[in-house]
Amino acid sequence: MPSNNPTSVSATVGDRLRFQRGSGLRGIAKALIMPGVLVAFAVYLLVGIVTMRVPANAAFPGPQFFPGIIAAGLFLFAGILAVGAVRGALVTPTADEEQTGDRAVRVDWRSFAWVAGSFLVFAFVLGILGWIVAAALLFAGIARGFGQRRMLFALLVGLTISSLSYIAFDMGLGLSLPSGILGWSF
Template identity: 55%
Template sequence: MTFPANPTATSAVLGERLRLVSGPGIAALLKGLTMPVIVAAFATYLLIGILTMRVPEGAAFPGPQFFPGIVTAGLYVFAVSLAITAVREVRAMPDPLTAELLAAEAADDDASPPRPVRVDVRSLAWVLVSFFAFALLLDLLGWLIAATLLFWCIARGFGASKPIQMLAVGATLSSLAYIGFDMLLGMPLPSGILGGF
């Protein structure tokens, strides 16, 4: 059986238990707080976009800021819950001697202990760079192309191995989002090069 390069993708597919390898104390806390900080930064980026959005004076409720506001609030809640979980995990970390005893007991009980893993920097880079590229190129490429590429890059970051299939899925999802927002809700999304800017 072969495993994807990204161990978290293996866990999601096979249900394998993973344990993040980290140093004691502050180092472990910093590693645990990396993802909450990234999520909060992205939520802040969205919040700035919502606050600087030009809304017509006669816009009826819910308006163009309503749904992005819900997404932003959800991201902040998610970031806080991730941070709380990280702090709890660091506080619950046993000292090295206790960890060795627990591992020995697990081996005696024929239960496999969680497999140690590290943060996959390559996967994290795929996700972060694709979000920044999406934000920078959205007006130029338009929603359909930019969102399709964003989906493909994130799927690639999580270990997807079928690029053509991921492009097809990304194009389908971005098209459905375009139809939902632009045509049904009347909230135009950038058409970019497909619409002649």
């Protein structure tokens, strides 16, 4: 069954997709939304890294290392996306490019809202619900954003993955994740 979601596999397999381009400043502004979101999240991470209290005896790589890599990657991807967005908005397709059979797609804002909203909810409820429940809800929300209709199935898969990652981090690596309302300790 074909999906209306242009990001789903059934919509993209075998097709060449191109985003519909706006013209002028409005097209550039729309194309720069995602790079702007990435920069905002990277700045948020950077502020957290800078204001983080790190014990003097923390060894390398330390608690700031991996968030720093993620922030640098987000800045890099935002730059690449911004350059591509500006180039794509300024360059008009030739007649040959128009006739290649590429299917024009638009951003599915409902899917975007599910994914972005899931991350926001996860950030706010992690301390209350704990890792297992919050990560399961995050997984189910993102799965819904990518076209999954069976929410109970997505939630069960999310619970399985979040439980396994909790066990791996807490018991295997000795790094504690928030337990929240479950409140148990092993």
